Amino acid sequence: xxxxxxxxxxxxxxxxxxxxxxxxxxxxxxxxxxxxxxxxxxxxxxxxxxxxxxxxxxxxxxxxxxxxxxxxxxxxxxxxxxxxxxxxxxxxxxxxxxxxxxxxxxxxxxxxxxxxxxxxxxxxxxxxxxxxxxxxxxxxxxxxxxxxxxxxxxxxxxxxxxxxxxxxxxxxxxxxxxxxxxxxxxxxxxxxxxxxxxxxxxxxxxxxxxxxxxxxxxxxxxxxxxxxxxxxxxxxxxxxxxxxxxxxxxxxxxxxxxxxxxxxxxxxxxxxxxxxxxxxxxxxxxxxxxxxxxxxxxxxxxxxxxxxxxxxxxxxxxxxxxxxxxxxxxxxxxxxxxxxxxxxxxxxxxxxxxxxxxxxxxxxxxxxxxxxxxxxxxxxxxxxxxxxxxxxxxxxxxxxxxxxxxxxxxxxxxxxxxxxxxxxxxxxxxxxxxxxxxxxxxxxxxxxxxxxxxxxxxxxxxxxxxxxxxxxxxxxxxxxxxxxxxxxxxxxxxxxxxxxxxxxxxxxxxxxxxxxxxxxxxxxxxxxxxxxxxxxxxxxxxxxxxxxxxxxxxxxxxxxxxxxxxxxxxxxxxxxxxxxxxxxxxxxxxxxxxxxxxxxxxxxxxxxxxxxxxxxxxxxxxx
Amino acid sequence: xxxxxxxxxxxxxxxxxxxxxxxxxxxxxxxxxxxxxxxxxxxxxxxxxxxxxxxxxxxxxxxxxxxxxxxxxxxxxxxxxxxxxxxxxxxxxxxxxxxxxxxxxxxxxxxxxxxxxxxxxxxxxxxxxxxxxxxxxxxxxxxxxxxxxxxxxxxxxxxxxxxxxxxxxxxxxxxxxxxxxxxxxxxxxxxxxxxxxxxxxxxxxxxxxxxxxxxxxxxxxxxxxxxxxxxxxxxxxxxxxxxxxxxxxxxxxxxxxxxxxxxxxxxxxxxxxxxxxxxxxxxxxxxxxxxxxxxxxxxxxxxxxxxxxxxxxxxxxxxxxxxxxxxxxxxxxxxxxxxxxxxxxxxxxxxxxxxxxxxxxxxxxxxxxxxx
Numbered sequence: 001x002x003x004x005x006x007x008x009x010x011x012x013x014x015x016x017x018x019x020x021x022x023x024x025x026x027x028x029x030x031x032x033x034x035x036x037x038x039x040x041x042x043x044x045x046x047x048x049x050x051x052x053x054x055x056x057x058x059x060x061x062x063x064x065x066x067x068x069x070x071x072x073x074x075x076x077x078x079x080x081x082x083x084x085x086x087x088x089x090x091x092x093x094x095x096x097x098x099x100x101x102x103x104x105x106x107x108x109x110x111x112x113x114x115x116x117x118x119x120x121x122x123x124x125x126x127x128x129x130x131x132x133x134x135x136x137x138x139x140x141x142x143x144x145x146x147x148x149x150x151x152x153x154x155x156x157x158x159x160x161x162x163x164x165x166x167x168x169x170x171x172x173x174x175x176x177x178x179x180x181x182x183x184x185x186x187x188x189x190x191x192x193x194x195x196x197x198x199x200x201x202x203x204x205x206x207x208x209x210x211x212x213x214x215x216x217x218x219x220x221x222x223x224x225x226x227x228x229x230x231x232x233x234x235x236x237x238x239x240x241x242x243x244x245x246x247x248x249x250x251x252x253x254x255x256x257x258x259x260x261x262x263x264x265x266x267x268x269x270x271x272x273x274x275x276x277x278x279x280x281x282x283x284x285x286x287x288x289x290x291x292x293x294x295x296x297x298x299x300x301x302x303x304x305x306x307x308x309x310x311x312x313x314x315x316x317x318x319x320x321x322x323x324x325x326x327x328x329x330x331x332x333x334x335x336x337x338x339x340x341x342x343x344x345x346x347x348x349x350x351x352x353x354x355x356x357x358x359x360x361x362x363x364x365x366x367x368x369x370x371x372x373x374x375x376x377x378x379x380x381x382x383x384x385x386x387x388x389x390x391x392x393x394x395x396x397x398x399x400x401x402x403x404x405x406x407x408x409x410x411x412x413x414x415x416x417x418x419x420x421x422x423x424x425x426x427x428x429x430x431x432x433x434x435x436x437x438x439x440x441x442x443x444x445x446x447x448x449x450x451x452x453x454x455x456x457x458x459x460x461x462x463x464x465x466x467x468x469x470x471x472x473x474x475x476x477x478x479x480x481x482x483x484x485x486x487x488x489x490x491x492x493x494x495x496x497x498x499x500x501x502x503x504x505x506x507x508x509x510x511x512x513x514x515x516x517x518x519x520x521x522x523x524x525x526x527x528x529x530x531x532x533x534x535x536x537x538x539x540x541x542x543x544x545x546x547x548x549x550x551x552x553x554x555x556x557x558x559x560x561x562x563x564x565x566x567x568x569x570x571x572x573x574x575x576x577x578x579x580x581x582x583x584x585x586x587x588x589x590x591x592x593x594x595x596x597x598x599x600x601x602x603x604x605x606x607x608x609x610x611x612x613x614x615x616x617x618x619x620x621x622x623x
Numbered sequence: 624x625x626x627x628x629x630x631x632x633x634x635x636x637x638x639x640x641x642x643x644x645x646x647x648x649x650x651x652x653x654x655x656x657x658x659x660x661x662x663x664x665x666x667x668x669x670x671x672x673x674x675x676x677x678x679x680x681x682x683x684x685x686x687x688x689x690x691x692x693x694x695x696x697x698x699x700x701x702x703x704x705x706x707x708x709x710x711x712x713x714x715x716x717x718x719x720x721x722x723x724x725x726x727x728x729x730x731x732x733x734x735x736x737x738x739x740x741x742x743x744x745x746x747x748x749x750x751x752x753x754x755x756x757x758x759x760x761x762x763x764x765x766x767x768x769x770x771x772x773x774x775x776x777x778x779x780x781x782x783x784x785x786x787x788x789x790x791x792x793x794x795x796x797x798x799x800x801x802x803x804x805x806x807x808x809x810x811x812x813x814x815x816x817x818x819x820x821x822x823x824x825x826x827x828x829x830x831x832x833x834x835x836x837x838x839x840x841x842x843x844x845x846x847x848x849x850x851x852x853x854x855x856x857x858x859x860x861x862x863x864x865x866x867x868x869x870x871x872x873x874x875x876x877x878x879x880x881x882x883x884x885x886x887x888x889x890x891x892x893x894x895x896x897x898x899x900x901x902x903x904x905x906x907x908x909x910x911x912x913x914x915x916x917x918x919x920x921x922x923x924x925x926x927x928x929x930x931x932x933x934x935x936x937x938x939x940x941x942x943x944x945x946x947x948x949x950x951x952x953x954x955x956x957x958x959x960x961x962x963x964x965x966x967x968x969x970x971x972x973x974x975x976x977x978x979x980x981x982x983x984x985x986x987x988x989x990x991x992x993x994x995x
Contacts, residue, residue, distance in 0.1 A: 008759040016760055016805045017931050021923045024803070024939060028915050031946045032908050038953050042863040043901040050863025057860065058876045226880035 059235065060225045063196035066216030067162060067486075069243030071176060071206065073252040074280075074481060079172050080207070083165035086138040086158050088146060090119075093128035094155030101153060102134075108149060109142040111135055129230050131157060137295070164200060164294045170287035171255050174315040175248070175279075175417070175479060177205020178290035194218050197240075200294065206246065206479055209416050213483055216243035242486040249278035249481045257609040258283045261602040267569075267589040268316035270462035270477075271606060274581045277466070277475030277496025279415065281606060282459075284316040318420045321455040322588055325544030326383045326595070327573045328404070328450045330468060330513050332391060333376055335403045337509040341394045344512055347375045354389035356441055363389050363445050366545070380516035381526050383543060385449045392448025397439055400447060401427040406502045407464040407474075409456055414476040414497065423460050426453035451547055461586035465573040469540070469581035471510045472502035514540050518578050527596040528572065531604040537611060537618050539604065540581075541574030543595030546588075567591040572599035576607050582622050583610050627920060642691040642988040644921065650914040651687075651965065651980060655680050657907065658891075658966035664873045665887040665894040666968070672887065676968055683977035690981025694989045695930045698982060699753060705742075706750040706773075712739035713780050740781045740789045741975045745982075747774045747793050748936035751800040756929035761805030770801050785831050788947070788961040795943045800936035803922075838957045854890065857883045858952045862896030869900030887968045889960060892952040907966075911945050918980075921987045930986045937979040944976070 042050065071080035088105065095101050105111060115135055122132045138146070143158055150156065164179045166172065179200040182190070186201055195201070196218055202208035219240030223231045258269045262285050271281040288305055297305075305313055314320070336342040352370030353362040365371065365385040371378065379387035392400065405411065410425030424430075426447060428439040446452035456464075459477060467474045476497040483492045504510065517540035520526040527543040546569040570592030575584040585603045592598035613619040659673055659680075666672040716739050751770050755762050762770065774797020782790035802811070826835065840852045861877035870876065875897035878886045886894055896904055915938060922934035941964060948963045950956035962969055964976050 013760045013928060017803060017928075017935075018923050020803050020805065021919050021935065024799075024935065025916060025919050028912065028919075028939075028942050031942065032912055035946065035949050035953065035955070036905065036908065038955055039862065039896070039901055039904055042859060042953060043866050043896065043904075046863055047866040050860050051866070053860045054864035054877055057857075057882050058880050224876075224880070227882045232880070 058224050058226070060223050060229075060231075062221050062223055062231075063193075064219035064221060064237075064240045065197035065199070066218060066240035067242040068164065068179070068200075069210075069214040069216065069245045069484075069486065071214075071246045071248060073248050073250050074278075075251060075253070076247075077252045079166065079168055079248070079250075079252065080176055081165050081167065082162040084160040085136070085163045086143045086160050087133050088135040088138060088142075089131040089133045089157050089159050091129060091131050091155045091157065092123060092126075096154065098123075101156065104149070104153060105134065105146070105156065108145045109135065109138065127229060129228075131159065133159075166290045168252065168255075169289045169291060171252070171259060172250065173205075173287045173290045174284040174317060175205055175250055175282045176290065177207040177417075178203055178293040179207050180293045181296055203293065204419070205417055206248070208418050210246055210480060214243040214246065216486070217241040244486060245484040246480050247482040247484060247491065248479055249273070249280060250282065250479060251280050251610065253609055254281035254606050255283060258602065258606050259285065259287075261605045262589070265589045265592055265598070266310065266316075267587065267592065267599075268320055268458040269585065269587045269602065269606065270317050270458045271583055271585045271610070272462045272466045272477050274466035274470040274473075274475075274575060274584045277478050278481060279477045279479045280583060280610065282317050282479070284314070284318075284320070286310050286312045288312040315419070316588070316590070317458045318415070318417060319457065320588070321421055321423050321457055322569055322571070323452070323454055323546040324409075324450040324456040324461060325546040325569075325571050326385075326450055327461060327542050327544035327571050327586075328409075328454070328456075328464075329383065329388050329448075330380060330517060330542050331404060331407055331464065332388055332395065332400065332448055333380060333516070334468075334504070334509055334513045335395060335399065336391045337376065337512060338504050338506065339395065339399065342376060342391060344376050347373045348387055348390055350374050350384055350386035352386070354386045354445065356393075356445070359442070361442065363442075376512065377516045377519060380513075380542065381519045381523055383520075383527050388448040389445045392444050393441065395444075395448075397426070397428060397444045397447060400444070401425055403502075406500070407467055408460055408499070409454070409464065413459055413463045414499070415459060416476075416479050416494075420459065421457050423457050424453055424455040450544060458586045458588050461571070461573050461588075462584055465575055465586055466581075466584035467502060468510075468513065469575035469584050471507070472504060474499040474501050514578060517542055517574075521574070521600075528574075528600040530596060531600045535604070536616065537576055537607075537622075538578035539574050539576040539607065540578040541572060541600060541603065543600060544571035544573070545569070545593075545595050546571055568593055570595045570598035572596070572603050574600070574603050574607070576611060577618065577622060580622070583607055641688070642985060643688070644917075644984045644987050647914065647917050647921070647980065647984060647987075650910060650917060651684075651977075654907075654910050654914070654965045655684075657910070660872070661891060661895050661898075661966060662887060662968055664875065664898060665878055665891050667879065667881075668873065672968065679969075679973055680965075683973045686974050687977040687981035687984070690978050691984040691988065693982075693985055695927075695933075695982075695986050696989075698749065698933075698985070699756075699929050702746075702749045702753040706746045709739055709742040709746040710777060710780075713743060713777055715739070717780060717783065738971050740777075740784065740786060740793070741971045743777045743781065743793055744789070744796065744940070744972075744975050745978055747777060748796040748800050748933055748940065750774075751797045752929050752932035752936060755800065755804045755932055756927070760928060761807065762801075767801065767806060767810070770797065770804075773797060774800075782829070785834065786960070787834060788959040791947065791959060792940055792943055792961065796936050796940040799939035799943075800932045803932050803935035803939075804928075837959070840958070854884050854958055855954050858890050858893035859954050861893040862953060865897040865900045867901050869896075869898045869903055872898050874898060889948065889962055889967060890952055891967050892949055892963050895966075896952075908949075915942050915945075918983055921983050925986050926991055934983055934986050937983060940979070941976070 068082055070078060073079050092098065111134060119132060119134045126132055146156065146158055166176060180203045181199055182195065182201045194217060198215065202211040202214065207214065217240060220238045221234050222236040224233050224235055225231055254271060258281055266285050269281060269283040270279065272279055292301060337344065350365060350370040350372060352368050353364045355362055370386065371382055371384045374384045374387045378384065404425045410423055412420045412422045431437055431439050443452055447454055463477050476499060478494060478496040480494055482494060484490065518538055520543065521528045521532050521539045521541050523529065528541050570589040572587045572595045573585065575581040585606060587599040587603045589598045611618055611622050659676060662676055663673050751773050754773060755766060755770055758766060774794055778790045778794040781793060840855065857877060861875065861883050864877065875894055877883045877897050878894045883890055883893055895907060918934065918938035918941065922931055922938060925931040925934050944961060944964045947956060947959060947961045951958050951961065962972055965973065
C-alpha cells in the first residue's frame with residue numbers, strides 16, 4: 001500500500017499518522033483494561049483471601065500466663081504464694097549511649113560480669129524496641145536506688161513479675177514440692193497452648209500432683225504489630241483464668257513442732273487423722289529450701305544438695321524404706337488373736353532366745369535374760385521378741401503376708417503426692433521371683449519381729465496405725481483438703497478414698513490390741529513409759545527399733561561402739577486420744593537408737609500441739 | 624468532550640496565549656493533587672515530605688511552563704546537539720560515574736547531582752523523530768535501522784548502569800516513535816518473534832544476577848517470601864485487602880504498619896489500592912487515560928512530521944510509565960524501578976516528565992497558519 005507514495009504527501013502522511021494514533025489509543029485502553037482485570041481479581045474475587053493475609057500480617061496473638069493458685073495449710077496459713085520479683089530491663093532504642101548507661105547502672109547496683117555478658121548476647125539477638133533483662137531479682141533497696149535515678153537513665157525500666165515463693169522455706173519442701181522451669185520432656189506431654197505463656201511447672205509434691213488445678217487457663221490478647229514486630233495497641237483481650245487455690249490438711253504448727261523436736265536428728269514423721277485420712281504432718285529431715293529451685297538453681301548449689309551425705313532432697317516420709325521392727329508386732333498379735341492361734345491369756349516361756357527344731361541358730365530376744373512368762377499384753381508392752389518368733393512360726397508367712405497387705409504394707413498408699421515407694425512385704429511368691437529360692441522358716445521368724453526382708457515407709461506405718469486406730473477402716477492418706485475457686489470462697493472438699501477395710505471376726509480383738517498399746521505408754525513397764533508424764537490424754541503406741549547393722553551370733557550390740565550411721569533406727573507409732581483417735585503418728589529417727597527413748601517423745605510433742613488447747617487440756621473437738 | 628478543542632473559544636482564553644493547554648494542565652494538576660493526598664498517607668502522615676514534594680512539583684510545573692514557550696522549531700534545531708550532549712554525558716557516567724544506590728547513574732556537576740539517563744528520556748524521542756522527519760513517511764528500511772540504532776545505543780548503555788526501568792522507558796520511547804512513523808506491521812511482528820531468542824540471550828549474558836533474581840521472583844514470588852518476593856507479596860496483599868471501596872484514607876494497615884516496602888516511592892500505587900479500593904484506582908486510571916488520550920489528540924492535530932512523531936512518542940512513554948509501574952505493583956510485571964508518574968515521591972523523573980508535557984503543549988499552541 002505504501003508503493004507509489006509521492007515524495008512528500010502531507011495528507012497521506014497525516015492519514016497514516018492518524019491511523020497509528022487510533023491504534024495507539026486502542027492499545028492504551030487495552031493495557032489499562034488488562035490492569036483493571038488484574039485488579040478486579042485482586043480486589044473483588046480474591047478480596048477475602050488478601051484481607052486474611054493482611055490481618056495475619058498485623059495481628060499477633062500473645063498468650064497471657066494465668067496466676068498460679070495459692071496454697072494454704074489447714075488453718076489458713078499461706079504456704080505457697082506468688083511474690084512480685086523485680087528485674088532491671090533496658091530498651092535499647094530509648095538509650096542514647098548504651099555504654100554510659102551500663103556504667104551508670106553498675107555504679108548504682110551490682111551487676112556481675114556474667115549478667116553483662118548475657119545481656120550483650122541477647123542485645124545482639126533481639127529487636128531494638130524489645131526490653132532486655134540485665135539483672136534479675138532486685139532487692140528493695142536496689143529497686144529504690146534505680147527508681148531515684150531513673151530521670152538520668154532513659155530506657156531503663158524496673159519490671160515486676162510474679163514468681164512462686166514458699167514463705168516457710170524448708171518446712172514443707174517435701175510436701176509442697178516446688179515449681180521449676182518447664183523442661184523438654186514436660187514440653188512434650190503438656191498442652192502447649194495452655195502453657196504458651198507459662199514458664200514454670202510443678203516438679204514434685206503437691207505442686208506437681210495438683211498442677212492442673214493450680215495452673216489455671218491461659219489468656220490471650222490480640223495485638224496489632226507493625227512490620228518490625230513492635231506492638232502498637234491491644235485489639236482484644238481474653239483474661240486468663242487463675243488457678244485454683246489449695247487448702248491442705250497439713251498443719252504448719254505440727255510441722256514446726258516436729259522439726260524442732262527432731263533437733264539435729266534425721267528422720268521422718270507422718271501424722272494422719274484416722275477419722276478422715278487427712279495427712280496432718282509430713283516431715284522429712286533434713287530438708288532443703290524449695291525457693292532455690294524456682295528460678296533455676298545454679299549447678300554448684302545443686303551439687304551440694306544432691307551429693308550431701310545427709311540427703312536433704314530425699315523424701316524419707318515417702319521414699320525412705322525402713323525395716324518396721326517391733327512396731328508391727330501389734331498387727332501380728334491381732335492376726336494371732338483373730339486366727340485363734342493365741343488367746344489373750346496364752347503364755348509362753350521366754351528364756352531370751354528362740355530356736356528352731358534341728359537348727360543350732362539362736363534367735364535372740366532384745367532382752368538377753370528373757371522376759372519369763374509372756375502373754376499377749378506383755379508381749380506388746382515389753383516388746384518381747386521370742387513371743388513373736390513363736391507366733392510367726394505358728395502363723396506362717398502366707399497368712400502374715402496376706403494380713404499385712406490388707407493394712408497397706410508392700411504397696412503404695414495412694415497418697416496424693418508423686419513418687420511414693422511401695423516398701424516390701426515378703427511372701428513365698430516374692431522370694432521365688434526375687435531370689436529363685438524357697439522360703440525358709442527362719443525368715444518367717446525374723447519377719448515376725450519386723451526385720452528381715454520387710455520394708456515400710458513412714459507413710460505406710462502411719463497409715464496402718466490409722467487403720468488400726470479406726471478398727472480396720474482403711475483410708476487413702478490425703479494431703480489436700482479442698483480446692484478453692486479463685487476470687488470466690490467456693491470450696492470443693494476432697495475426701496479420702498476408702499480402701500477395702502481390714503475385717504476381723506471378733507471386734508473385741510481391736511480393743512485388746514489397743515489396750516496393750518495403751519499399756520506401752522501408760523504402764524510402768526511399757527517401752528514408751530517415758531512420755532506418759534503429765535499426759536492429760538491417752539496415747540496408744542508401740543516402739544520399734546530397726547537394725548541397720550547385723551551383729552554376729554556371739555556378739556553383742558553396744559550402741560557406743562557402732563558408728564552413728566550404722567546405729568539402729570528408732571521407731572514409734574501411736575494414736576491418740578486412744579478412746580477416740582484423731583491423730584495417728586509414725587516417727588522414725590534415723591540411727592537414733594531405741595524407739596521409746598528417742599522417737600516417742602517427738603510423737604508426744606506433736607500430739608500435744610495438735611490435741612491440747614492453750615489451757616493444757618484436751619481441746620473441745622477432741623474430747 | 625474536552626479531549627477535543629473548540630478552536631473559536633480556546634483562542635480567546637488566557638491559557639493558549641501562555642502556550643498552555645488547559646485540559647491537559649487540568650488533568651496533570653488533578654493527578655498531582657491526588658498524588659499529594661496519597662503521599663501524605665503513604666509517608667506516614669509526614670507533612671515535611673509532602674512539602675518537599677510540593678516544591679518538586681512546582682519546579683516540574685515551572686519546567687513545563689518554560690518548555691511550553693519554546694516553539695517546536697527551536698526544539699528541532701537543538702535536537703542533534705542535545706542528543707550528542709546526552710550521549711556524551713551518559714558515557715561520562717559510565718567511565719567516571721559516581722556510585723549511587725549501588726549503581727552508576729549520577730554525575731556530580733558542582734553542587735547538582737545529575738542523571739544523564741533522565742536527559743536521554745527526552746533526547747531519544749526528539750532525536751528519532753528528528754531523524755525520521757527528514758524523509759517522507761513511512762521511513763525506508765535504512766532509516767528504520769539507523770533509528771533503531773539511535774535509541775538502542777543509549778538504552779543498552781543505561782541498562783548497563785544498571786537501570787533496567789529507564790532503559791525500558793527510553794527504548795520504548797524510540798520504538799513508539801518508529802511505530803508512529805509507520806513502521807510496517809510485518810516488521811513489527813517479525814521483531815516480536817525475534818524478541819524471544821533475544822530475551823534468552825539477554826538472560827544468559829546481558830543481565831546482572833539481581834535482575835535475573837527479580838525475574839525469577841516475579842514468576843514465583845512465594846519462592847522467596849522474605850527476600851526478593853517480599854515486595855510483590857506485600858503489595859498484592861495491600862491491594863487485594865483494599866477491596867472495592869478500600870480501607871479509607873490513612874487507614875491502610877499494610878502501609879501504615881510498614882509491611883509495604885517503598886510505599887511512598889515505587890509502590891505508592893499499592894497504598895492507593897489499599898486505602899481507596901478498586902473505585903479509587905479506577906478514578907486514577909481514568910485520569911491517566913484522559914491525559915493519554917488528550918496527548919494523542921494533540922499528536923493527531925500536530926502540523927508536521929517531527930512534532931507528530933515527538934508528541935506520539937512522548938505520550939506512549941507516559942503510558943509505558945503507568946503500565947510498567949502498575950503492572951509491577953500488581954504483580955503482572957517483574958519489579959523494575961519505575962515510579963508512578965506524578966504520584967510517587969521523587970524528583971528528577973518528575974521534572975523530565977513535565978518537560979515532555981511542556982513540549983506537547985508547545986506543539987499544540989505554536990500553530991502555523993495553514994491553508995487547506
